Amino acid sequence: MSPQEAPSESTSEVTDRWPDPGSLLIENGCVVTVDDSHTVHDRGWVLIDQGRIVGVGPGEAPASARSAGKVVDAAGMAVMPGLVNAHTHLFQSFLRGLADDKPLLEWLEAAIWPVAKELTGPEARAASRLGLIENLRSGVTSVIDHQYVHTDTAIDDAVCESALETGLRFVLARGWADMDYHPEFMEDADRVLAEGERLRRRWQGAGEGRISVELAPLIPWGCSDEAVRRTVARTREWGVGTHIHVNETREEVQMNLDTRGNRPIEWLESIGALGPDLQLVHSVWLSDHELDLIAENGGVVVHCPVSNMYLASGVARVPEMLERGIPVALATDGPGSNNSQDMFETLKVTALLQKVHHLDAMAMLPATVLDMACRGGATAMGLPDDLGVLEPGRIADVILVGLESPFAAPVHRVESALVYNCGARDVDTVIVGGRVLMHRGEILCCDEAEAVAEAQDVCTGLFHRAGVATHLPDRMKSPRTQPPRR
Numbered sequence: 027m028s029p030q031e032a033p034s035e036s037t038s039e040v041t042d043r044w045p046d047p048g049s050l051l052i053e054n055g056c057v058v059t060v061d062d063s064h065t066v067h068d069r070g071w072v073l074i075d076q077g078r079i080v081g082v083g084p085g086e087a088p089a090s091a092r093s094a095g096k097v098v099d100a101a102g103m104a105v106m107p108g109l110v111n112a113h114t115h116l117f118q119s120f121l122r123g124l125a126d127d128k129p130l131l132e133w134l135e136a137a138i139w140p141v142a143k144e145l146t147g148p149e150a151r152a153a154s155r156l157g158l159i160e161n162l163r164s165g166v167t168s169v170i171d172h173q174y175v176h177t178d179t180a181i182d183d184a185v186c187e188s189a190l191e192t193g194l195r196f197v198l199a200r201g202w203a204d205m206d207y208h209p210e211f212m213e214d215a216d217r218v219l220a221e222g223e224r225l226r227r228r229w230q231g232a233g234e235g236r237i238s239v240e241l242a243p244l245i246p247w248g249c250s251d252e253a254v255r256r257t258v259a260r261t262r263e264w265g266v267g268t269h270i271h272v273n274e275t276r277e278e279v280q281m282n283l284d285t286r287g288n289r290p291i292e293w294l295e296s297i298g299a300l301g302p303d304l305q306l307v308h309s310v311w312l313s314d315h316e317l318d319l320i321a322e323n324g325g326v327v328v329h330c331p332v333s334n335m336y337l338a339s340g341v342a343r344v345p346e347m348l349e350r351g352i353p354v355a356l357a358t359d360g361p362g363s364n365n366s367q368d369m370f371e372t373l374k375v376t377a378l379l380q381k382v383h384h385l386d387a388m389a390m391l392p393a394t395v396l397d398m399a400c401r402g403g404a405t406a407m408g409l410p411d412d413l414g415v416l417e418p419g420r421i422a423d424v425i426l427v428g429l430e431s432p433f434a435a436p437v438h439r440v441e442s443a444l445v446y447n448c449g450a451r452d453v454d455t456v457i458v459g460g461r462v463l464m465h466r467g468e469i470l471c472c473d474e475a476e477a478v479a480e481a482q483d484v485c486t487g488l489f490h491r492a493g494v495a496t497h498l499p500d501r502m503k504s505p506r507t508q509p510p511r512r
């Protein structure tokens with residue numbers, strides 16, 4: 027069902043599958059605003075109208091707010107801005123667990139490339155739908171998908187179709203590589219720009235403004251200077267960002283030193299690419315000079331701690347980034363190097379990794395982690411003034427998280443509970459642009475059971491064609507060996 031076709035709702039509690047963005051009052055919750063002062067209203071309310079937040083306050087909601095079309099009781103829950111998963115690869119939803127325990131370059135060869143070569147549009151749609159539902163269940167309202175499989179142009183469209191269907195806020199960061207990469211995935215700059223223009227015409231602003239398209243050089247060692255210059259110039263004309271994996275491993279930094287004579291951030295600065303619109307994914311192995319260059323020129327670091335641990339890449343210098351005023355967003359990375367899209371897990375790991383690395387229990391505090399997940403994410407989305415904080419005027423991307431489950435209770439400090447106690451299992455309600463996509467733990471925007479079954483079915487056929495061995499129990503094997511046709 028498209029948003030435009032949805033029936034309007036007149037009852038006080040949310041019951042229909044895709045409610046219109048009328049007025050909605052959330053009351054009796056613990057409101058974690060994530061504002062500059064980290065204001066928390068132990069009991070408070072949030073009023074939404076026409077997709078925007080129009081009121082936030084402590085105590086009882088004012089009488090005028092009680093005439094809202096819908097009222098959601100958030101007693102026993104935190105009410106907070108939706109989390110931003112600022113970097114993933116949704117097509118990898120089929121690849122989790124496939125090549126565990128390998129470093130980055132071996133992992134690409136063993137798992138990612140063989141399956142990616144065979145991927146079709148319908149398969150990408152099934153994988154991305156599953157991945158978006160998983161994001162939604164973990165309290166994510168915005169996703170940046172670094173989509174770099176272009177053996178079939180239908181794949182990009184299929185991923186955007188999933189975003190349109192599920193209703194999340196979504197950036198398609200259209201990946202590319204033009205040198206020294208797997209031959210079947212390389213494209214020249216002319217093709218990247220032509221495809222980018224086509225995708226932009228079809229998808230920019232779709233879903234009532236929820237979907238955006240930007241370009242995304244995959245890695246410095248796979249992208250020529252000239253192609254990066256041209257594509258960054260084009261995204262700046264479009265007024266959107268550019269997304270790139272950078273300084274993920276020591277080996278990749280050394281490759282840039284060997285081939286270009288400088289470190290990756292120095293290279294980006296030297297070709298005019300470094301700027302506030304650049305999303306620097308990973309940024310694990312940064313020198314002091316590179317940190318200074320980002321602070322001076324702008325750029326958002328997208329920190330993926332679970333992936334960095336999973337692939338044994340290293341520990342990013344997050345406290346030093348924050349000290350220099352560099353915006354930092356958080357992300358899961360693709361399911362191939364995380365096995366999950368659980369942003370609550372990422373919140374906890376973000377804090378724990380810095381603590382153990384610095385042998386300092388104060389190295390990363392919960393309020394800072396929430397700041398990165400919400401406000402840093404808003405900056406990565408290119409919407410620093412519209413997302414990330416519960417305050418009047420901002421877009422109504424809001425989640426409710428249960429604080430009274432056996433996993434979370436008792437709660438002494440709510441920000442601490444959100445980072446250390448809570449998990450995706452505690453996410454009760456997800457609202458994007460005033461629309462309720464999940465409520466009381468039920469996905470309202472699509473058929474979740476059907477999406478999981480389709481993903482399982484499609485995935486086994488894809489792996490069979492790709493010649494990738496799995497160890498599925500017989501009852502989960504699909505007879506299908508041909509790609510599905512719609």
Ligand SMILES: [Zn+2]
Binds near residue numbers: 113115172271307359
């Ligand atoms: Zn990645």
